[in-house]
Amino acid sequence: MQPVSETLLSVFDRIYVINLAHRDDRRREMNEQLNRIGLSLNHPAVTLFPASFPPDEGDFPTRGARGCFESQLGVHRAILADGVKRALMLEDDADFIPDFAAALTAIRDDLTRSDWDLFYSVAPLEAQPGDQPLGPHLLRLSPDHTFPLAHFVGFSARFSELAVPYLEAIHARPPGDPAGGPMHVDGAYCWIRAAYPDLTVLGSRAPLAVQRSSRSDIAExxxxxxxxxxxxxxxxxxxxxxxxxxxxxxxxxxxx
Known part of the structure; x- marks a missing residue:
């Protein structure tokens, strides 16, 4: 049986882990999670990405929303600069589910055969109108199927090419702009999907990772x-x- 680390890296060329420089506790916990699947923060396919730590919320709803938005925008820039075709982005409070190896193996072939642009595995999903099953464990999501959370998300280079200018424009607009002003990054991904309905967006019916409860440095x-x-x-x-x-x-x- 193929090691789970090899299975994961057969789907994603690189893994980006977003982490605040002074949060060594989260960095240590994230490294423990990676160790569970035969990887580490020192693995050549894993990049520890420095999170944004803004001084205030600016025009965003909260300081945390701004930091998360700027961090993920930075990851998309890195994906393009690094020449990565498919990337997995992990926030440093992500915990792999106990049966991660079996769950990933069940969807690996469908993920590698499909020319997807965005892959969500952050929350339990039920099919909604417009969704299409892709095997027993995956759904191709319609642009109207939206949900929060972005702690375990896969991106294609094509998606990052669209995301960088789109997110930069959102960041630069005033709050409430009808074209989309500063917002939470998961909401911004919904805007991108609505603007580009031909994107192939997949979601796993059961999440591969959940969010670990952890103290926030950028929330109140x-x-x-x-x-x-x-x-x-x-x-x-x-x-x-x-x-x-x-x-x-x-x-x-x-x-x-």
Whole structure:
């Protein structure tokens, strides 16, 4: 049986992991996730991408929205500069599901045979009007099938070629501009898909990764995340079995 790392790299030429330079905790946790599948942040096919840490929200809804938007725009620029044909972008709070190897193997052939532009694997998906099944585990999504989250997303070079100027224009416009002003990056991807309905967008019915509960550096912090003594307790609580079970329920996953 092919190692899961080889299976993943047969689908994606490069993996970009977005991480804030001072968040060594997330960097360490993300490296542990990669170790689970036979990779690491030091692997030649993995790029640790420095996240944007803006001083304020600017014209975006929040400081976090601006940082995420600018970080993913930077990844698209890197994809084009690096000459990558298909890339996987991971945010550093992504956790691979327990049965990642089997789930990835089940969709690998369909992913490698299909000429897709955007691949979502971030949330459970049910077919909506206009969607088309691609095998038992994948859907080709209509431009109207939208959802939040962007912690595990694949991009083709073609998509990045469209995304860079489109995202740059959104960034430069004033808030509320009818052509699309500063917004959350997952919303911006929905705008791109609406503008280019011929894009091939795939989604896995079950997500390959979920978001790990983790303190944010660019959102408004609660008091227990601002105080050093309580910060460690808060981080521990986020990784506790009870918290993990609650997150699974919220994400619609079975609880062990």
């Amino acid at each position: 912090l609660r008091f227990w995340d601002r105080l050093p003594g309580l910060r460690q307790l808060s981080a521990t609580a986020r990784r506790s079995p009870a918290t993990i079970r609650l997150l699974k329920r919220l994400r619609g996953r079975p609880v062990d």
